[in-house]
Amino acid sequence: MSAENHPAYGEEKARLGYTLKHVDKSLNAFIARKSNIDEQVAKGKKHFNSDSSQQYIDLMINTMLQDRAELKLVNLTQAKRKPYFACIDFKEEESDSGEKYYIGKMALIDEDTMELIITDWRAPIANLYYESRLGDSEYSCPDGIIKGELLLKRQYVIDWGSLKEIYDIDITTNDEILQASLGANADNRLKDIVSTIQAQQNKIIRADMWTPLIVQGAAGSGKTTIALHRIAYLIYTYEKQFKPENFMIIAPNRLFLNYISEVLPELGVEKARQTTFEDFALQIIGLKLKIADGYEKINIFVNENKDKSQSARNKLMKMESQLKCSMLFKEIIDDYIQTVEKAFIPQEDFKLNSITIFKYDELNNLFLNEYSKLPIVKRLDELKKHMTNRMKARKEAIIESLEESCVREINRIKDTIEESADRQSIIIDIIDNKNDLVNKIETHSKKAVSDYIKKISKLNPFEYYKDFLQNYMAGPELSIENISSELINFMIRHSMQAFRAGHIEIEDLAPIIYIKYKIHGIDEKIPVRHIVIDEAQDFSPFQILVIRKIIKDSSFTILGDLAQGIHSYRGTGDWGDIKDKVFEGRYCELLMLEQSYRTTVEIMNAANAVLSNIKHRNFPVGKPVIRHGAPVRVMQKGNLKEICLQIERDLDALEPESYKSVAVICKTIDESEEAYSYLKASKYKPKLITGKEKEYNSEIVILPSYLSKGLEFDVVFIANGSRENYGMEEMDIKLLYVSMTRPLHRLFIYYFGEISPLLRLL
Numbered sequence: 046m047s048a049e050n051h052p053a054y055g056e057e058k059a060r061l062g063y064t065l066k067h068v069d070k071s072l073n074a075f076i077a078r079k080s081n082i083d084e085q086v087a088k089g090k091k092h093f094n095s096d097s098s099q100q101y102i103d104l105m106i107n108t109m110l111q112d113r114a115e116l117k118l119v120n121l122t123q124a125k126r127k128p129y130f131a132c133i134d135f136k137e138e139e140s141d142s143g144e145k146y147y148i149g150k151m152a153l154i155d156e157d158t159m160e161l162i163i164t165d166w167r168a169p170i171a172n173l174y175y176e177s178r179l180g181d182s183e184y185s186c187p188d189g190i191i192k193g194e195l196l197l198k199r200q201y202v203i204d205w206g207s208l209k210e211i212y213d214i215d216i217t218t219n220d221e222i223l224q225a226s227l228g229a230n231a232d233n234r235l236k237d238i239v240s241t242i243q244a245q246q247n248k249i250i251r252a253d254m255w256t257p258l259i260v261q262g263a264a265g266s267g268k269t270t271i272a273l274h275r276i277a278y279l280i281y282t283y284e285k286q287f288k289p290e291n292f293m294i295i296a297p298n299r300l301f302l303n304y305i306s307e308v309l310p311e312l313g314v315e316k317a318r319q320t321t322f323e324d325f326a327l328q329i330i331g332l333k334l335k336i337a338d339g340y341e342k343i344n345i346f347v348n349e350n351k352d353k354s355q356s357a358r359n360k361l362m363k364m365e366s367q368l369k370c371s372m373l374f375k376e377i378i379d380d381y382i383q384t385v386e387k388a389f390i391p392q393e394d395f396k397l398n399s400i401t402i403f404k405y406d407e408l409n410n411l412f413l414n415e416y417s418k419l420p421i422v423k424r425l426d427e428l429k430k431h432m433t434n435r436m437k438a439r440k441e442a443i444i445e446s447l448e449e450s451c452v453r454e455i456n457r458i459k460d461t462i463e464e465s466a467d468r469q470s471i472i473i474d475i476i477d478n479k480n481d482l483v484n485k486i487e488t489h490s491k492k493a494v495s496d497y498i499k500k501i502s503k504l505n506p507f508e509y510y511k512d513f514l515q516n517y518m519a520g521p522e523l524s525i526e527n528i529s530s531e532l533i534n535f536m537i538r539h540s541m542q543a544f545r546a547g548h549i550e551i552e553d554l555a556p557i558i559y560i561k562y563k564i565h566g567i568d569e570k571i572p573v574r575h576i577v578i579d580e581a582q583d584f585s586p587f588q589i590l591v592i593r594k595i596i597k598d599s600s601f602t603i604l605g606d607l608a609q610g611i612h613s614y615r616g617t618g619d620w621g622d623i624k625d626k627v628f629e630g631r632y633c634e635l636l637m638l639e640q641s642y643r644t645t646v647e648i649m650n651a652a653n654a655v656l657s658n659i660k661h662r663n664f665p666v667g668k669p670v671i672r673h674g675a676p677v678r679v680m681q682k683g684n685l686k687e688i689c690l691q692i693e694r695d696l697d698a699l700e701p702e703s704y705k706s707v708a709v710i711c712k713t714i715d716e717s718e719e720a721y722s723y724l725k726a727s728k729y730k731p732k733l734i735t736g737k738e739k740e741y742n743s744e745i746v747i748l749p750s751y752l753s754k755g756l757e758f759d760v761v762f763i764a765n766g767s768r769e770n771y772g773m774e775e776m777d778i779k780l781l782y783v784s785m786t787r788p789l790h791r792l793f794i795y796y797f798g799e800i801s802p803l804l805r806l807l
């Protein structure tokens with residue numbers, strides 16, 4: 046309701062004024078504090094003396110304070126515009142009256158009086174706003190469960206410090222602010238949703254950090270948004286234990302990273318790590334490897350309907366990807382590593398000037414058994430230490446025994462040969478020989494152990510991987526049920542061809558990291574404690590397992606939608622697999638998000654009808670929030686050029702709606718390029734997205750279906766929903782489903798030739 050018409054308008058207006066005064070006060074105090082810190086930092090840098098550790102510590106502390114002050118200033122400036130979005134009135138048990146808490150994106154405390162002016166949305170008490178209804182309610186905080194009565198839940202629309210609307214609410218869905226927010230147009234960046242987080246989403250955001258959490262969420266259910274809010278929540282809740290850098294989100298590609306880049310800063314969080322699996326993996330492997338464009342492969346697969354000639358090869362390519370990402374592959378690598386381990390120590394005794402110091406069996410036993418907990422290469426350090434220590438003792442004993450045998454030999458000579466010049470010279474020879482030997486032992490013993498260790502051949506992780514594929518996988522001793530020799534031969538040929546051409550594929554990353562982890566060990570300190578994986582249906586258990594192995598003691602939030610698994614040949618088809626294989630029987634929480642917020646009832650129902658064509662799997666479908674819109678328009682045209690002309694006409698007609706983002710989604714990159722050739726000269730100046738971009742700023746984009754995953758647009762045109770493009774194969778159904786679930790408001794589907802059987806009933 047318009048704020049002026051609300052009975053509490055006067056009181057609320059006064060409260061807003063009071064709050065804004067405090068925001069100003071705090072802002073001024075921070076500006077002064079920051080300029081003081083800036084001065085300290087500038088001084089510290091100017092007079093920096095690298096010998097003074099105190100100066101170094103001061104500079105570090107001040108730089109950290111400077112960062113914090115900068116962030117606080119940004120947050121306070123934002124708060125001037127909209128200091129809070131809701132209020133709750135909570136009466137604790139045993140208390141006579143309720144207390145009001147104004148909930149905003151950041152907390153504000155009057156530093157003089159310690160009065161709480163704004164409560165952070167992540168604070169325990171704010172949970173009441175997201176999950177409780179009026180009446181008896183409770184929330185949990187570090188002091189335990191606080192019981193009481195929720196007297197009021199109120200929402201505000203505040204814009205540039207002016208109170209526009211007030212709503213008293215008691216339902217957690219379908220409230221007017223949510224409807225307004227879903228009905229708004231979207232540009233090319235994801236937004237925060239602090240004021241309208243729904244109860245089920247709130248559970249995910251606030252779930253225990255240390256219990257692995259898997260979220261199956263329908264298209265548009267808010268997975269990505271929730272993932273980012275969860276990071277902001279965890280950073281706030283564990284502020285004393287962890288830094289923002291200890292939290293990492295892994296997203297599908299750089300374009301997607303750009304798409305989500307504004308949410309965390311909007312939530313007042315900077316410096317959480319945002320990366321892709323490829324970038325993270327390359328950093329861990331630490332070698333200069335080039336990853337082939339993964340979209341080329343998926344483009345081949347999505348083109349299959351058109352080019353049947355390659356279907357046998359494509360089938361093998363999919364099977365290769367599947368195998369490389371499977372736990373079976375990990376097990377084969379484990380076997381390979383055992384053979385590497387067994388042959389690692391040279392099969393010979395370690396001798397010093399023909400004196401045996403260590404027997405091969407002894408060294409090998411130490412290596413295989415004593416140090417078995419360590420990565421293979423790291424065991425050499427232990428072995429070296431052990432050998433060097435023993436060498437010292439052995440060397441002294443050897444020298445002593447040489448001295449003794451020298452004395453014995455001299456005595457024997459003295460007993461058997463008369464004193465003479467000859468006898469003297471024999472004795473001198475014996476002493477010289479002994480001295481010579483002692484010298485040799487002295488000098489050799491210093492180098493012998495290092496020489497021995499150096500001599501042991503070690504490859505880098507990528508070389509081991511090549512050896513594994515070329516020699517072990519092709520070797521006669523390998524015979525694995527369910528893997529045909531045809532597949533193995535294809536995989537080896539195909540991989541080696543790629544390696545020779547100077548690149549690896551995404552599927553090779555997990556095996557190489559795993560080899561590095563087992564053979565070399567991961568030296569790099571990865572200061573990550575919690576990992577959020579978005580679009581996790583495209584990750585295989587093996588890929589997630591390697592992340593878990595290399596980042597010890599970390600916890601996980603894994604979010605995805607199996608119905609959108611367009612990389613299912615290398616991803617996961619069942620969350621149970623992740624539970625069992627990655628977390629190996631540990632308790633994992635599996636939560637569902639069914640409500641879909643992105644799109645209208647009409648569009649969601651049409652997309653669900655398409656998805657229902659996958660008969661052998663029961664994918665959880667999205668239930669749209671009640672928001673109606675125009676029906677999905679399906680229309681036939683003569684060819685792609687005519688479709689593009691129609692799209693231009695539609696764009697003209699849509700102008701009054703002021704939509705901010707439009708996508709023309711084609712099935713493949715070739716089709717996208719063709720559509721681009723027809724549309725590029727139009728006044729809309731669309732941008733073609735090929736998968737190589739890190740960002741885009743255009744309001745209208747043309748892109749292939751598989752690149753649209755995760756993104757959203759006000760309006761979507763599916764350029765060609767023909768039978769030729771979308772048959773009854775699972776991949777086609779998923780690609781069409783993904784494309785159809787991208788729009789917020791309008792969906793147009795054009796086709797030429799025969800309509801896809803998936804769309805016939807729309």
Ligand SMILES: Nc1ncnc2c1ncn2[C@@H]1O[C@H](COP(=O)(O)OP(=O)(O)OP(=O)(O)O)[C@@H](O)[C@H]1O
Binds near residue numbers: 262754
């Ligand atoms: N509680 C909410 N209040 C307002 N908007 C919401 C809410 N939850 C989700 N949304 C909106 O719904 C849209 C979809 O969210 P998001 O992209 O995070 O979903 P997703 O599950 O990751 O989707 P997909 O799997 O289809 O890519 C976004 O515009 C987001 O702002």
